[in-house]
Amino acid sequence: MKEIGKLASILLLAVIWVGCDSDYRRKASGSFGQLIVVMDSADFESKTAEALRQTFGGWTQTIPGKPPRFDLTFRDFDSNNELEQLKQFRNVIVASPIDDSTNVAEFMRALLSDEVERQVRDGEAFAFPLKDQWYRDQWLLLLAAPSDSALATQIKNSQKTLVDNLIDKELNRWTAEIYERGEQVALEDSLWQNHGWKIRVQHDWIKSIDTTYTENNERVHFLTMRRPLPNNDRWFWAWWKEVDNINHVDDDWINTKRDSLNKKWFEGSSTRRNSFVTTAYKRPHKTETFRMNGDLVYESRGVWRMTEDAMAGPFVNFTVYDKETSRLFMLEFAQFAPKYDKRKFVRQFRAMLRTFKSDSTWQANSQKSMAIN
Structure with missing residues (x-):
């Protein structure tokens, strides 16, 4: 030896x-x-x-x-x-x-x-x-x-x-x-220019919903992307709005907000119109906090399920507060892939969410644009 x-x-x-x-x-x-x-x-x-x-x-x-x-x-x-x-x-x-x-x-x-x-x-x-x-x-x-x-x-x-x-x-x-096989830089730049935030997007994800609406007399934004493959459906959504503070944000608020957004935007198939995505609370789920690019991040991980159906899968959720622009973001990746090892996809989701960035000058740019007009 x-x-x-x-x-x-x-x-x-x-x-x-x-x-x-x-x-x-x-x-x-x-x-x-x-x-x-x-x-x-x-x-x-x-x-x-x-x-x-x-x-x-x-x-x-x-x-x-x-x-x-x-x-x-x-x-x-x-x-x-x-x-x-x-x-x-x-x-x-x-x-x-x-x-x-x-x-x-x-x-x-x-x-x-x-x-x-x-x-x-x-x-x-x-x-x-x-x-x-x-x-x-x-x-x-x-x-x-x-x-x-x-x-x-x-x-x-x-x-x-x-x-x-x-x-x-x-x-x-x-x-x-x-991102080795390709990245949609143009889509990322569009998110940055139009919404003041971005996330790195793989080459074959497709953007679908991109809307602004009023909820409880507040202006909120919602965007979705999907990567549909045989036996391996993956989706992403983002919700954001301006807030005065985040004193209300905790594990219970995050779960309640997630559930309300999933119920509104992710329904079951045409044969199960009354079903929707919600958190599987009988399974363990957890939320941890850390800082990323100076912003406070709540990372939640657990299992979603489809009501009135046997469908279920993993999710990873980021709730991010950008103090510079007073904006609260909620971002989520989820998957339905019964035949695949889900551990590696969860770590892919966690990695992709860590590419999220918010434009710290977004509010200043908006005010400048309004003053000119």
């Missing part, structure tokens, strides 16, 4: 050198959602392995079928050739107690500095994410602690941070993948 340690050191130097200029290395391999866990085979049923299964492999409650967050594969290695194969994957976790005598532990120590090893032994740190370590577009996470039980506890206590770090990487990958 000394050769493996030397090889790791050489590769680390190579990564540093390549990082100073353009990275011409081959991209990491593997599919979206795949996660390789490198551990000693004797530890595949350890507390650490179980903690990884519960965190990275835990069930996604907000998607029909409750798929795992990631597809975990546990692997060990006995030679440099086997190690080189493992290094090629796009998502890799290397996990081991820091002072074990296994190949994996020795490899881990070769990747960590003496100071970092000390921090691990003293319980000061346990997780070390590395970017593009051996190949381009690679996510690597080193996990180490003084013992198996200590490492398992650390993983469980940091579940959200660890999982979100990998999901963010996957969303960035999906953004690149989604």
Whole structure:
């Protein structure tokens, strides 16, 4: 294993050198959602392995079928050739107690500095994410602690941070993948010019509704797009209006507003005119907040259902407040595709929604136009 340690050191130097200029290395391999866990085979049923299964492999409650967050594969290695194969994957976790005598532990120590090893032994740190370590577009996470039980506890206590770090990487990958085949720049520019906001649009989405109407004596706007494919129907809608504040916005308001818009605009087929899309409240749904381009965003994920019908599918909803223009936006992607793995489409929706931008000068431009007229 000394050769493996030397090889790791050489590769680390190579990564540093390549990082100073353009990275011409081959991209990491593997599919979206795949996660390789490198551990000693004797530890595949350890507390650490179980903690990884519960965190990275835990069930996604907000998607029909409750798929795992990631597809975990546990692997060990006995030679440099086997190690080189493992290094090629796009998502890799290397996990081991820091002072074990296994190949994996020795490899881990070769990747960590003496100071970092000390921090691990003293319980000061346990997780070390590395970017593009051996190949381009690679996510690597080193996990180490003084013992198996200590490492398992650390993983469980940091579940959200660890999982979100990998999901963010996957969303960035999906953004690149989604628009690789083409993008409707003209449609995006039209949204920006006519409505003061835009979202990146894939090459084969079709805009349908684009309207302004009065609701409760307020002027509101609504727009829809669709990507109809055999056995995989996907749609997007956007609603927005000017508001004085967002004190009323919370999880209950978002769900109620979503339901009212879906009932108004998304009815059942011609044979089920009284049916409409609504939230499947018997299934788990959740709302989280974060900031994007300086704006406050509520991200809601869950399952929709068609009343008086068996149809259902996943949705991802953004409620965004642009303080600069005093506009409140609600944007939603949804899908009906019984024969497909819905996990990857939900992450596509989450990636596409993150391309949303609002023109912070829109209100000023409107006032200027009104003054001229």
